[in-house]
Amino acid sequence: MNAKQCDYEAGSTGQLNSNPGSEVEHLETDGESRRSFLKKMIVASAATAVTGFPYTRAQAAENPSIKFGLLEDRSGNFAIFGINKWHGTQLALKEINEGWTLEGGVQGPGGPGVFAKVAPKPPTENIKEIVNRGGDETKDDTVWNEEDEYLVKSGENGVLGRQLELISPDPESDNSQFQSLARRLILEDKVDVIMAGFASAEREAIRPIMDQNKMLYFYNNQYEGGVADKYTFCTGAIPEQQIVPVMQYMIKNFGPKIYTLAADYNFGQLSAAWTRAMAPILSAEVIGEEFIPLSVSQFASSISRIQEAKPDWLMMYITGQNHSNYYPQADAAGVKIPMGSSINIAQGYEHRRFKAPALARFHVTASYMEEIPTPRNRKFVERWRKMFPDEPYMAMEGHSAYVATHLYAKAVRLAGTTDKETVIKALESGIGVEAPSGWVFMDPATHHLSQYIRLASCNEQHDISFVTEWPYIEPWWTRRLGVNLVRHPESKQYIPDEDPFFKMFKKKGKG
Amino acid sequence: MPTPSESDGVVVLHAENLTKSFGGIRAVDHLNLTLARSELRCLIGPNGAGKSTLFGLLSGLHRPDTGRILFKGEDITNLQPFQRVRKGLCQKFQTTRIYRSLTVAQNLLIAGGTHTSNRKKNEKLSWALSTLGLDSEHEVSAGKLSHSHQQWLEICLALATEPDLLLLDEPTAGMTPEETALTAQFVVNLNRQALTVLVVEHDMAFVRYIAQSVTVLHYGRIFTEGSLDEIESNQEVRRIYLGES
């Protein structure tokens, strides 16, 4: 953008990267600021202990509120997901403003996990090694000793003595509306953070605006992965956390012949590319794949092609309201092939919307589902239902929105300010929280969450059971490509074509 | 009684062997018609005789199934309607077709097209406008004109294209006898300014007033041709057309 424009845009004070020429100096600045965060946090908690609530409450009345911008679709095509996410954020904001926070905080450099160091070297190992390491399934509850109480008192109402004020216009599932509202939030409402978007298209529409204006942006959605952007934090699950685990499970339990049915757009195509590339590593084979345009709602020919190919199981990357018609139609046609997926059910609760047994034998790796049987999740569900009694289902993305909101509040408290560059540094300091789903950790290098992933299986009665779980899967793929946003701020979305390993498994052609 | 103007014998329009069918009905059936320059010809015939279809064929709204049309010696059978107009053949429709939502001035502006590129004054048109009293109604919306004025306006629109042959389809339909007489006089005077005119009309008073020669159409064919007196004395015509037996 031009210099003229920069004059208008919200300036920032945290010019930590003012001297990009010298790496050493850069790192020193980095370390310094992190130390000061830790110090601030300790001071802050001490202050709370001494002065107690009255002080902070009095302060809250005087202090201006923290402006929290949210763009979630409440009408249009994606309303079914957007309303859920909108509710998730509202719940979290209510809790924060009433003095609650999710347990957790800075875990020191590295946190749990092998790669979760601040500014690690990108791994250069063989991809098979990473895949194996990334996905050790477990059912051993003792590994992650979960407390029932994870929502704890923060010691103040709001953050830094300021209430969080939600500003949430409705972008109506319309990309240009997203753009103009994003500009409105930044330039007019002068918000401190923006969380926005369901579809990747919506994210891509506003991400350049966020970068131009140096606005802290959270994208709280499961997606095709690959975003590496200094100002963007993604709290949804990504392919390495979903596709690889579900494939491992399905191949082990049903067999090596995979048929992919994918929506014919970015998410479907890229996820299918993941499946194609991962299959040989997991000693399996994709014997057929089909891409369905988003407007298609009748699946007779797809069903017959599947029956002709006779796969052991189906990999489902179909999305949207038209595509979900596949399930009742396939069921009515007597297709009894097991299915694996990274989105359906967890995102759009098809198992609640369709009568059993349309989604029998369906398996999905999810970062969250309403049915998770842990005590802490039951409490979460209770709180949610109390606030939104009419909610049809609490889906994966609503949970992501909830967690992201708490994560942001935690980072602001840690930073001691709402200044974006400083909050970004706080988010990059190795911060984690106890989410209703389990422990999640913001990976500094990639700005994605290390997630607690469960594999949900849907039976003939559409009851959900969690057959296995992976308590800690890291966002390893973009790191493999050398992404390290702490050291090298950038702004792009990587696609599997850019990974030499994936290039070997390019799609041969349509159909 | 005006004297018929002399036609100089040069053929303006020559149609031969024209046939056109609609939905199984042969509206025009192997018809031949010749018009000389400066001729004023009336076309009569009972309902369904094919008069309007013939006009449609001449103006190009319909394509003939067989036959051809020569205009000023040129074959125009395959030309589009607008091309025929540019060659000097213009039609007034049976039901008045003017731009009702626009003013008279705008109507005339549209009609005075760019294809009549010479910027010299269209004298026939200004004469016609003043004769018919339309020049005082420039700013009136055409739809608000009286019925007769609408009919006259459409004739003026046709004149604005500077035609050599004017086709008038029932120009006095719905007019009072006075208006009919005025129209008749106007048409005759127009013809005197060396304009070939072909009129379809039911009103025998009108025909009697203007006709030099009359063509009778019946079942898509030319039944007979001649002067009005000849036609009126023809018993066969009386039988088919006037319903007398």
Next chain:
Amino acid sequence: MEREDKRWWQVLNGPQELGRGRVFWCLFTFAALGLLAYPFVGSVFALSNFANFCLYVPMGLGLALLWGYSGVLSFGQSAFFAIAGYVYGIISGNLLDMPGGTLLAAAGAIAASAAIAAAFGYFVFYGQVSGWIIPLLLLVLSLILETFMAQTAGYQWRVGSVLLGGYNGMTNIPSLQIGSSIFGGASIGFYYLVVSAMLITYLGLRLLVNSHYGHVVTGIRDDVERTRMLGYNVNLMQIQVFVVAAALAGLSGVLYVSWGNYINPSSMGLLPATLPVIWTAVGGRSSLLAVLLSTVTLRWLADSLAVKGGEYAFLIMGILLLVTMLFFPAGIVVTLARHWLQRKPERRDLKKNRAP
């Protein structure tokens, strides 16, 4: 020379548009000056937002010309808008280092929209299909394009160095640049660019519809056969008007990508396709000024509804559209203006300016 000027002025002040005479032009000049002065008082966001409303005006005016003046309804203006956006993105992305590359891209983009409109128009208008088929066919065409563009993710879909981007859209499209000044979405330069595009389009179309050509176009709307029988190549003129409308939609598309640096296939979807129709219908399709006002107002309304009313926005738009069509078939602005003009005695200077 002076005589020429006067005639030019007469044409501009012609009867084919609402608002004539000295008072109107004084008000118009006043409003235009107000727009030019706005940056001295408005905030950056207000400017950027207002520019966003106004950049759709050429598309709306194009549809007013097409539907209101020539009688052809189109649900395809958004497709031409998006085609221009994509072509602009492709050309400018490949000519990043060339000075004036974005201008070339803008010209190419508008030309591409116009060319596609010409090809489509040739099929439709020379085929003489019935009136209701054209909007439906254009809708179908938009949906084809949307379906096609949605599946262009990945490296194999790339023109030169620019990725088409599939459903997620084409990102990082450069803003228009003239010399060293860049017309980005939140710049004063862009505001002036959009406002001048809006005013020039309005005045240009006003000249067009009041010219002899414009009168003939109106004649085609009122009576195709009559106009044909007055010696006009109606089909050709319909194509010409269609192309002009598409080019104007293309202009809006170029301004849009320059504002947002982004375009994606859902710009050709069902809903965007109908928005220009709503603007045109609500304002009054028979007046350019009415469409200009309603486009800006409805964009503003949609924006305010999104900010305040949330999920009621579409409902309110639908009710507005239905009420307009039922009770103000000529459009709200046009109906009100006519009502007002009727009560006022005709001004003297109007009479002097009547058409020859």
Next chain:
Amino acid sequence: MSLGYLVSLLYQYADSIAFLLLAALGLMIILGVVNVINLAHGELIMMGAYITTLTYHRAHLPLPLCMALSTIGVGLFGMLLERFVIRRFYDDKLGALVATWGVSLILSQGTLLVFGPSLESVPLAAWTFSYGRYSFGGYRLLLFVIAIAIVLIAWWVFYHTRLGVRTRATMQNADMARALGVNTRDIYLLTFGVGSALAGLTGALYAPTTTIVPLMGNQFVDVAFITVVVGGGANPIVGALTSAALLSLIATPLSSTLGTFSGRIGLLIAALVVIRFLPRGISGYFQDIRYRRMARGVS
């Protein structure tokens, strides 16, 4: 190519015909008789699905009764729509197009506000049968049978009842029909009701096989538009049947061999080609042929 494959292809073909026919027939009858394109057609279908789903879940009525209720309910709604909206636009077809678009926005967004983003769908008895390695859904075949039955009933009403004669007279020349004592207003009202009822029935029939969401009508309207454009309004019944058969003939082998995307594009391109060569659609072309044959008969 095995016999099983052929059977499967045939099944897909029947399935596709049923979908196109049911989606388009109501729209086409309204176009043919009333001469109005109803852009709210998809929302009428959505309404049918909603009535079925709601009566099934809340009133616990048997499914066929729910479907009958939807048909009647949407038909009545269509008549209200005709009486209070469409009637004003009989001399302004494009106006009707725009006004019905407004209706469609109101219906879909109103549904979202009232009933939320989605409803639980209606269960479907899983009658399946198989041939070779393929298995097929019985309900889909039932849909095909119903679609054909509706066409036959419509044809019978159209050609063998007094109402049909009056309707045809109105279609050919409304002024003349009025002069002959036909109440064309009633004919229009009734036709719009029947067309809407068919939309309601379509929604009801497809309710067990689709997601019940406010914008579900969109999946029907784009194919319905294509079918209507290809079929033409000259004779809605012949037009809908031939158009659905032709389009399915193009789309089914394409999607079956090259994938759904190709089938989709093929459908759209077929529409463009047909419109170029038969501007009045297939039924308009048939009408021309018939006239031409009559002409030959006379001579």
